Amino acid sequence: MGKVETGGVGGGSCRRWLWAAGALIAVLLAVTVSLRNVPKISFFGITEKPFECSDSRKFTGMVEDCSCDYETVDSLNKEMLHPILQELVTTPFFRYFKVKLWCDCPFWPDDGMCQLRDCTVCECPESEFPAPFKKPSGGLPTDDMICQEGKPQAAVDRTLDTRAFRGWIEIDNPWTYDDETDNAEMTYVNLQLNPERYTGYTGSSARRIWDAVYKENCPKYPSEELCQEKRVLYKLISGLHSSISVHIASDYLIDESNNLWGQNLELLYDRVLRHPDRVRNLYFTFLFVLRAVTKAADYLEQADYDTGNPEEDLKTQSLVRQLLYNQKLQSACPLPFDEARLWQGENGPELKQQIQKQFKNISAIMDCVGCEKCRLWGKLQVLGLATSLKILFSVDGKNRIYQPLQLQRNEVISLLNLLNRLSESVKFVHEEGPSAEKLFEGRMSSPTGKNTFLQ
Numbered sequence: 001m002g003k004v005e006t007g008g009v010g011g012g013s014c015r016r017w018l019w020a021a022g023a024l025i026a027v028l029l030a031v032t033v034s035l036r037n038v039p040k041i042s043f044f045g046i047t048e049k050p051f052e053c054s055d056s057r058k059f060t061g062m063v064e065d066c067s068c069d070y071e072t073v074d075s076l077n078k079e080m081l082h083p084i085l086q087e088l089v090t091t092p093f094f095r096y097f098k099v100k101l102w103c104d105c106p107f108w109p110d111d112g113m114c115q116l117r118d119c120t121v122c123e124c125p126e127s128e129f130p131a132p133f134k135k136p137s138g139g140l141p142t143d144d145m146i147c148q149e150g151k152p153q154a155a156v157d158r159t160l161d162t163r164a165f166r167g168w169i170e171i172d173n174p175w176t177y178d179d180e181t182d183n184a185e186m187t188y189v190n191l192q193l194n195p196e197r198y199t200g201y202t203g204s205s206a207r208r209i210w211d212a213v214y215k216e217n218c219p220k221y222p223s224e225e226l227c228q229e230k231r232v233l234y235k236l237i238s239g240l241h242s243s244i245s246v247h248i249a250s251d252y253l254i255d256e257s258n259n260l261w262g263q264n265l266e267l268l269y270d271r272v273l274r275h276p277d278r279v280r281n282l283y284f285t286f287l288f289v290l291r292a293v294t295k296a297a298d299y300l301e302q303a304d305y306d307t308g309n310p311e312e313d314l315k316t317q318s319l320v321r322q323l324l325y326n327q328k329l330q331s332a333c334p335l336p337f338d339e340a341r342l343w344q345g346e347n348g349p350e351l352k353q354q355i356q357k358q359f360k361n362i363s364a365i366m367d368c369v370g371c372e373k374c375r376l377w378g379k380l381q382v383l384g385l386a387t388s389l390k391i392l393f394s395v396d397g398k399n400r401i402y403q404p405l406q407l408q409r410n411e412v413i414s415l416l417n418l419l420n421r422l423s424e425s426v427k428f429v430h431e432e433g434p435s436a437e438k439l440f441e442g443r444m445s446s447p448t449g450k451n452t453f454l455q
């Protein structure tokens, strides 16, 4: 029988020497490549595949700890997810978000940070609002109100309505601090009138929030420690933070006196692109939330999207179906994230409780955000993440697991709006990233973001 020769079997001493030299070179190459790609241990405890390209800022291969690669995510997002989501969030069902905007900070109430809490905000015209949400009598004021306090770009354009949506249950999310069943002081906000973008919220107040949020995580866990679930939590927050920064960069107030808005690619580079882990965490968060949406497909398909406008509501339902049952998505990226790999250790239940508590604290910190519009989007997106966590790890506070999924309307709205925000960020990074890197790589960062580019 013919023998297939390997370096270690048969052959003379010369061949053995060649094999040993080849193996040594291979090992040296592998070590060199892996040293250039940190972190090296994934949260599943598996050594990560190094990025295949020589430039660590170009993203190829699998998105860390997920089951889709960067190229697939970019093309699915551009061709399918982004267009559907962009249309979906404009429908009446998805554009009104119920939120308590008071700045009731439970952590540091007396530092004056929340002075903008009483900002008089502009109300949207009555014609904008779906009929079922309107109060039975009186309706809404139609005259436009001018914001009196704070930077106008930081104030929320909102309208008040206490009426609950039809056909939806009121249920508390165990991952959030807010009691979602409590309708007191709730405001309906038209998200289309309040895009997430530059607001001028910066300095020690903003820094304090992010510091507090990261302290609730495990960013300093050494990579050897198998804290995979805590790493998920950190990556979700970091990915959200990246996405917020991307929105600031993509819609920036370049010239305040002329109210001129445009892109700030230097800010994009400084805050996100030059930290490859922040880009990776953005993609991770996108896939995590996408997985939650697709996992809840049956629920979302059957949900009641009635806003009293049959034409629009049918469109909403059709767009939701297009998103949930997309052939391309199902064949190219059937399982964006595999949640079954979490909580498997013997201390899984305790760990889950601990992380749930940490996430609740993060959600409570959102009440301390000292800019109304940032608070709106902070609360919406944290609720969106909490909803993803609830879908993927359905559990109540007492750790009775895997009950039938029940979502409240606001959770569904936050979930899909969060997915849309992440989708926009992924698209912007993919499309503008290479030119921003070319322009700013190697330059000193500038906090003022002077190098700006008009849209």
Ligand SMILES: Cc1cc2nc3c(=O)[nH]c(=O)nc-3n(C[C@H](O)[C@H](O)[C@H](O)COP(=O)(O)OP(=O)(O)OC[C@H]3O[C@@H](n4cnc5c(N)ncnc54)[C@H](O)[C@@H]3O)c2cc1C
Residues within 6 Å of the ligand: 196, 197, 198, 199, 200, 201, 202, 203, 206, 207, 209, 210, 237, 238, 239, 240, 241, 242, 243, 244, 245, 248, 271, 278, 366, 369, 373, 374, 375, 377, 378
């Ligand atoms: C909930 C929330 C919502 C906000 N929404 C808006 C908004 O809509 N519009 C607006 O103009 N401003 C918003 N801000 C403020 C904005 O996020 C920044 O805090 C502000 O622009 C100042 O930025 P900075 O350069 O000091 O760094 P920051 O973005 O404040 O970051 C603080 C520190 O966190 C670390 N960090 C930064 N990014 C990441 C990441 N992706 N992953 C891990 N660590 C990171 C870095 O060490 C950085 O120095 C919001 C702030 C919060 C807390």
